[in-house]
Each structure stands twice: as structure tokens, then as C-alpha cells.
Amino acid sequence: MKPRDRTSGRVLALGVSTGFVTIIDQAAFSFAVPGLRDDLGADAGQVQWLVAGYSLAFGAALLPGGRLGDVFGRRVPYLVGLLLFAVGGVIAAGAGDANTAVVARLVQGLGAGLVNPQVLGYFQDLFTGPARAKALGAYTVAGSIAGLVSPPAAGWILATAAPGLGWRFVVLLSVPVALALFVVGLAVLPSGRSRAAAAAAAAAASASRGTAATRGGRDSRGGLDLVGLALLMAAILALMMPVTAGVPGGPLWLVVAAIAGLAFTGWERRVTRRGGSPVLDPALVRSRGFMLGTGVATLIFGAGLGLGIVSTLYLIDGLGLPALTAALLLAPRALGMALGSMQSWRVATRFGRRGITFVLAAGAMAVAVEAALVSTGSEVLVLIALVGVGTVHGVLYGLAIPSNQTLTLDHAPAHAAGVGAGVLALTQRLAGAVCLAVGIGLFLAAPTPAAGFATAAAVFAALSAAAVAISAFDRAPVRVH
Template sequence: MLPGEDRAARRVLTVCLAAGVTTLLDQSVLNIAVPSLRQSLSAGATDVQWIVAGYSLAFGLMLVPGGSLGDVRGCKVLFLVGLSTFVACGLVAATAGHAGTVVAARLVQGAGAGLVNSQVIGTLQDVFRGLDRARALGLYAVTGGVAGALGPGLGGALVALFGDGLGWRLCLLLSAPCGALTLGLAWRWLPPGRRVATHTRLDVWGLACVAALTLCLMLPFVRTPGSGRAAGLWVAAALGAAGALVLGQRWRARTGRVPLVHPALVRSPSYTLGTLVAMAQFGSSLSAGLVVTLFLQSGLGLSALTAAAVTLPAAVAMSVSSALAWRVVRRFGEHTVTIGVGFGILSLLAGALAATSLPVAALPFALAAVQLGSGAASGLAVSPNQARALQNAPAEAAGVAGGILQMAQRVAAAVCLSAVAGLYLRDSAGTAEVPRAAFIQASLVCAGLLTVALVLCLARPRATARSRPIRPPSSGGRAGSLDRSSSGPS
């Protein structure tokens, strides 16, 4: 690069990193303020579930269409539209007087965040090439992860300084100055962006089926549990949505159209199993973090700042273990992910055991140690699993692989957050005692999700060995209209 071009590229990277920090900090900073929000707005369990899960759902579902639209319209315009929507909805949520308003604002805000992040990936792929592109995408992922890890501490400080009534509003309002600054920088520094397609090849049917399937899995937990007949209807609806998705994908492939899930990805055991591992791990991690926050504040009566201090070791441990993960990979290879997932299971079980036997005064210290172990486990598992899954993605589907992986993670997070949070809130409601049983049950469910991931990790080497070798994706150029969401923070 020429010096001027290098300076311009650094400015573009700065804007992209700022966008990642703004949109990914927003979700984690709110979790610590959920008890205050619930008390201030008299929000019910259903409202809480939609507030925490709706953002992830809308975020995930917007990633793929956002990338496709960016190919048609160019990145810069959609980046500005998405970030403006994100900031505006943050203001609406922060000033809301009713829980339903917060739910609606968070849904639209999540869609704006998904639109922004899909344009970030497209912009980085336009500006950088080869090793520079890999470094830029890696820095973007690390920055987003650090922002998410710092969110609970920042949220706890805001609630502690400004009280329960104003603190949660400031947590939601935090995105406004960050977003406004990023908007100004983006207007000046982002390039117009190339239009690499004349029309969108978006699989609307596939996305609609994924949304319907996700809602059918979420709603039984969001709503008050009903009769066996109602549960059977939801199961039947979920199976119907899954069947419609499979038939729609096959029809598009036979007619020469681009399906939502590229057929080559389904035929790749390493990618498929890696995606399933990521879904289970991501859903378990976010759900366990939310439940710990609720248990510490609503269950043990700790302040938001103290609860943030208990969860801080997870952020520190994840940062350190993520930096050291590749050294472990060089020694243990793909077993690094298995080690991380196994360690995560042990950490969750240790938390459940501590809640069973320890006195209330000792629980915060024990849970801080558990958070340390959980953070270290996540750092060992997340990046190596994602890298291996994408490395083994078929070359002809390299552009869509990361987008589908990230969308799958967000969809899984929406379902798991609804289910686990609903389980905890239902079992802890109406009890004057410390809700140990609710916390233990929720922790065991999260450990069960990681157990599924562990089984998949153990099955992956054998499944990969049976499949034919797959050429790694090329680093140059984009491979299809969905390439805009091919990487990035989870």
C-alpha cells in the first residue's frame, strides 16, 4: 500500500472496530441491569425473556439479508442506515415507560446491529486483501469479544452510581454517544463501497422458515406453560417449519438458485459439527451468564456493582485464554476445543454444587471462582472451533460459511436465553428464600447443552476422517453475495 492508502485503510478499520464495540457492548451491558429494569417497569418474566432474547434473534436473522443487500446497494449507505436505526431505538428503549416499548425497541435495534455488522465485514473485505484482511477480521473479532466482556462491569458501575431507576436507562443510553461518534467517522472515512451484484439473491423463504422455527422453539418457554396439547402443537409447528426449510433448500438447489444454506456446507461434516458445537456453546454461555447475574442480584440481594465484580473474572480469564488458545492448539490440535468444552461443563457443575451446599455468604466468592473457570473454558473453545469450522468449509461455499455460522449462533442464543431464563424466573418466582433450586436447575441445563457440544467434539475427528479432503477457502476476493457476513465477533 501507498502511505496515503495505508492511512485511509487504518481509518476504515477504526470505524469498523468502533461499530463492533458499539453494537456488541450494548447487549452485555444490559444484562447486569435486567433486575433494575424489571423492578422499575414492573416487567414480567415474559418481558424479560423478550428483552434479552429478542436482540439476539433480530441480530442473527438480519446478518444474511444485510450482506446480500450490501452487495446490491453498497456498504456505506446500509452501514449508516443500520447504525442510525440502532442509535434511535436505543434512545426509545432508554426513555420507555413500559416494558413492551423496550421489547419492540430492542427487536428493531437488534436488526439494526445485524445490518451494521454485515456491512462491516463487507467493508473490511473490500479494503483489505490476503494477510491484511485476515488480521483486520481477527482484530474485529477480538475487539468485539473484549467489548462484550467489559459490558457487565460497566453496566454494574452505572447502576451503582445512578441507582436502580436511572442506571438501567443509562446502560441503554450508552449506545447513543458511541453510535453518534461512529456515525460521524463513518460519514467521513468509509469508502462508498462497490456494488458487486445487480440484484439480490436472498433466500426469503429460507429466512422465513428459520424465523418460524426459532419462534416455535422460543414461544413455549416465553409463554406460561400450558397443557400437553399446546406443547404438542408447538412441536408440530417446529417440525413443519423444519420440513419446509429442508424442502425449500432442495428446491432452490435443483432450480439453480442460491439457497440460504449452501448444499456443500451440509455435506461437510467438520463444518456442520463445528457449527452445532458453536450453537450449543454460545447458547450455554450467554444463558449461564444471564442466570448468574439474576441469581446474584435478585436471589442473593447483591448490588449491581458487586454482581459485576463477581462476573469480572470470566472476562479476564476469557481474554487471557483466548490469547493463549493457539499455543494450546499447536500442542493438542483439535482436542483443544474438547478440552475447553469439558472444562466448561465442570465449571457449571461446580457452580451448581456450590449453590447446593455453601452458605449464602460464601456463594459470591465461589461463583467468582466458577466464573474464572467458565471464562477460561470459553476462551479455549470459541476461537479454535470457529477457525476449524471455517477452515474446513468447502471452497465453493467459503463466502456464506461464516454468515451461516454466526446466524446459527445468534438463533441458538435466542432460543437458549428464552428457555433458561424462563426456567429460572418461573422456579424463583414467589419464593422468599434464596432460589437455589432454580439456579441449580438452570446451571444443569446449561451444562447439558455443553455436554451435547462435547459429544459432537468427540464425533468430529471420526466424521472428518470419513469425508474426502476439502480444499481450504481462498483468501482473495469474495465468494458470493453472502460473503459480507463471513466472519466477525460472535
């Protein structure tokens, strides 16, 4: 085996393991919240921040993390992010008060947000064609398996641990693995940027210098645009605060986000005119395939998370099932997604965008069928819908997400692979937060649980149909070779 092949294989294993450990932490933490709340005396606001703080910090760190990796190489941001993730977990598990636990979860989220774009950026740097599609599929499989095993693992720990210790062990669940990955990362991760990314950056810098010279500007290519990053993070946080953390004053936060977004846009244009290195590479923003693929990913990710939460609520509140029973009934959906993700590379390599559009259309139909069956109120039909049709939807979801990611990231320039991955992850995270809030709100506002599920599922089916339309609108002849 060639040295490059060995490096690529090791980075793939490391990246997949990293995806698993960060997702299993987030999925298991919700089970630790009741015990943490009781032991530390957390009030309602602190509990909300315990749940939302991780996602808030994660989302805020994605684009800066991606940009850092593109400019300085991915090794250091990956290792720093993983160390922050592990340290945050240790502090949260040992917290003596709720505020300490909240800060620790923010640190963990920041670390995970630094790590995520580095993993996807490495996949962009080291793999091409079907190999890249398989790597992204394996990453999604790891997430599916993490979501599948974390509820029973957390439940077992809470059932067997001594009172007051169970939630602490659940919070520590991912820390030993994260520390092991840190040690492995020190040994196997390549330093600096990949040759392809460095060559692309040099070409972009050369073009930028020519433009700057023509306009009489000065070249500052290759630096880190700290002002642009600060403005972008302000806009992201203003968008995420009301939907993720439930902070009041939603319209005001939207105004703040709009102002920060306009300031960011103006500043980026100024940086580009002067031959500098903007946070969002112009080639990325101008790429029709990247922008349309990101829109598809945003809609299907949000719809999938929203449907998952209303399915859980319906089984518990509508049918009166215990939480563990509900989790087991929904496990086939997660397993279906894992199986679909394993084969997603075939969709990207054999059928390209047309194949993704077909799979998305079938998934939207599956959601509509689920809604129709649940609205009947018959327990038999409900179980067929949530278990049987839900499993089919999980398979289709698994086929669509990694293959769409592959085609979308193929449009990202090599020197902006990390930012491209950050944009993709951030939009999905925002959509997930919004759709979770919308799904819960629609479910609770309906006169009956069956009506609540049917209404929410109809909304998510509409979002899935919109994703089909956007995917069909992308007529670029893109297929992974």
C-alpha cells in the same frame, strides 16, 4: 503501511467498537427497565416485550442480514443497521408510553441483527489465518468488556440522574457512539464485495449455470431469494416467540416452526435445482466442519449464559447480597473471559481443533467443580466456587469461543461468509434464550437456592460435556495457518 492493510486495520477497529456498543446497550438496558416501567406505566406483558423484543428482532434479522451482505456487499446493510439501532435508541429514550418504547426496542434489535453478520463477514473477507483469529478474539474481548463495565455505568447513571431521567440516559448510553461509528463507517468501509468473495461467488454461479443447463433449468444466480428468506424468518420467529418473548402456546409455535421449516427446505431444493441462489448455500450445509463447529458454539454459549444467570440469582437470593455486590463478585469471571479471548488465537493457530477440545473439557470440569462446591452450602466454598473457579471457567470460556468461531467460519465459502456468520450467531442466540429460561426455571423450582444452583449447573456441565464430544468428533485436520 499498504492501503489494504490500513483498510483492514480500520475495519477491525470499527467492528470491535460496533460489537462493544451493541452489547453494552443490551447489558445496560435491564437496569433501565424498572424506571421505565414505573414512569410509563408498563404492564407485565409490555415489560416482557421490552426485555425480549430486542433479542427477538435481533435473531430474526441475522440470516437475512448476512444474505444481504453476501449478495449486495456489507457496507449498506451495516450503515442501515447502525442507523436503525441509533434511531431506535433515541425513540425509546424519548418514549411517552410503553408501546412506543417496545416498538423502538424492536427497531434497535433489527438494526443490531443487520450489523452483526456484516462485522463478522468483513472479518472473513479481509483477514486470513492468525489475523482472522485475532480479529474474532478482539471482537469477543469487546463483548466481555462491555458486559463488565455496563452494570456499574448504568448504576452510576441511575444513582446520579434526576428522578424520571435516569432510565432515559441509560437507554441513550450507546447512541452517541453508534452515530459516531456511522460517520466513521461512511468514511472507511469498502463498498461492494471483497475480491475473494466475488471470485467465489462467480465460481459458484458458473457451476450453478452448468448444473442448470444440464437439467434444462434456468439460472437466477446472484438474486435474493425473498420467498426463502420469508419462510426462514417465519420458522425462526416461531421458534423464538415462546422461549424469548414468553408467548403462550409453545407446542403450537413448534408446529408452526416445523411447517415453515419444511416449506423452507422444499423451496430451497427447488431453487437449487433451478440453478438459483438459495439462502443457505448448499456448500455451507454440507460442510461437516461448519455444522459440527456450530453445534459446539451453540452448546457452550447456552451453557455459559445459563450458568451466569443462576450464579447471579444464587448470590442475590441464596446469600442475600445486594445486586451491585453480586455484580462485583462475578466481574472476575467476565475479566477472565476477556483475558482468555486475548489469547484465543494461539489455540486456533497452534493446536487447532484438538486444542479447542482440550479447553472445552477443562471448562466442563470447572463447571462441575462449581456445582459441587456450591451444593455444600458453605459460604466460604460458595465464594471460592463462584469467584475463584468461576474466573478459571471464564478464562477457558474466552479461550474456546473465538477459536471455535475461527475454525468453524473457516469452513464457510467466501461467497456465503455473511450467512455463515448469521447461522452461527442465530444458533447461539436461540441456545442462550433456551438456557436462560431453563436455568431460571430449575433454580426457582428447587427446594433451596444451593440445590437450585447445583441442579442447573449440573445440566450446563452436561451441555459442556456434549460440546466436548462434538468437538472431538470433528476429526478434520483443521488448524489456522
